[in-house]
Amino acid sequence: MRRKLVAGNWKMHGSHKANADLLAGIAQARPFGCDVAVCPPFPYLSEAAVALAGSDIRWGAQDCSAHEQGAYTGEVSVAMLAEFGCRYVIVGHSERRAYHGESDQLVADKAKAALARGVTPIVCVGETLAQRDAGETEAVVKRQLSAVIHTLAHCAGEMVVAYEPVWAIGTGRTASPEQAQAVHAVLRAQLRAATAHADAMQILYGGSVKPDNAATLFAQADIDGGLIGGAALKAADFVAICRAAG
Numbered sequence: 001m002r003r004k005l006v007a008g009n010w011k012m013h014g015s016h017k018a019n020a021d022l023l024a025g026i027a028q029a030r031p032f033g034c035d036v037a038v039c040p041p042f043p044y045l046s047e048a049a050v051a052l053a054g055s056d057i058r059w060g061a062q063d064c065s066a067h068e069q070g071a072y073t074g075e076v077s078v079a080m081l082a083e084f085g086c087r088y089v090i091v092g093h094s095e096r097r098a099y100h101g102e103s104d105q106l107v108a109d110k111a112k113a114a115l116a117r118g119v120t121p122i123v124c125v126g127e128t129l130a131q132r133d134a135g136e137t138e139a140v141v142k143r144q145l146s147a148v149i150h151t152l153a154h155c156a157g158e159m160v161v162a163y164e165p166v167w168a169i170g171t172g173r174t175a176s177p178e179q180a181q182a183v184h185a186v187l188r189a190q191l192r193a194a195t196a197h198a199d200a201m202q203i204l205y206g207g208s209v210k211p212d213n214a215a216t217l218f219a220q221a222d223i224d225g226g227l228i229g230g231a232a233l234k235a236a237d238f239v240a241i242c243r244a245a246g
């Protein structure tokens with residue numbers, strides 16, 4: 001059976017005080033029966049690394065550069081993240097795709113840069129409401145994942161995939177467990193065709209996961225945990241979601 005992963009995407013939220021309280025609240029609730037990670041904004045990552053040292057709670061970044069180093073003002077390389085012990089990096093979040101014009105290939109290049117430094121990319125895919133209504137869900141997520149599979153080639157089995165329907169992110173509207181499972185099954189089948197490790201890979205669901213819907217989502221055959229936005233900012237909610245996974 002696959003071990004579940006619950007990762008909190010803090011987005012552009014937090015402060016020294018709020019982060020310390022949140023991390024303490026999560027750490028106090030250990031142990032969890034699943035993998036747990038938090039992804040604070042860049043300036044707070046090293047602080048989180050220190051706060052979590054010696055605990056089994058992992059941390060990750062919300063984005064990275066596809067480049068190794070160089071004249072890329074404002075970007076952060078995976079080598080820099082890895083130096084601090086970064087375990088995961090979220091790539092291709094729909095907010096990056098929508099607000100920063102990130103293409104499928106750029107997302108794939110970021111995932112490759114992450115793996116090259118031993119950092120696990122959490123690759124987000126997901127359709128907009130218009131795409132779902134047009135019956136394009138499967139084609140969209142397959143196209144997004146395909147770019148990553150081709151770029152990672154024999155390393156494809158090392159990524160984590162997150163299915164995040166754009167219409168469910170931060171909207172309070174969750175995909176039903178059946179809707180989510182249907183897409184996860186499509187993604188698993190695509191991964192099976194690409195790598196022998198597909199059945200061991202974690203495919204997370206993200207989109208308005210809350211303490212009251214987490215257990216039914218996580219009970220689906222191909223849902224291996226969650227990428228959590230809003231509910232990751234309240235220790236009690238995030239802990240309840242982790243408990244639902246473990």
Ligand code: PEP
Nearest residue numbers: 169170206207208229230
């Ligand atoms: C996200 O941004 O990855 C996310 C899933 O957000 P929320 O849980 O708030 O919908």
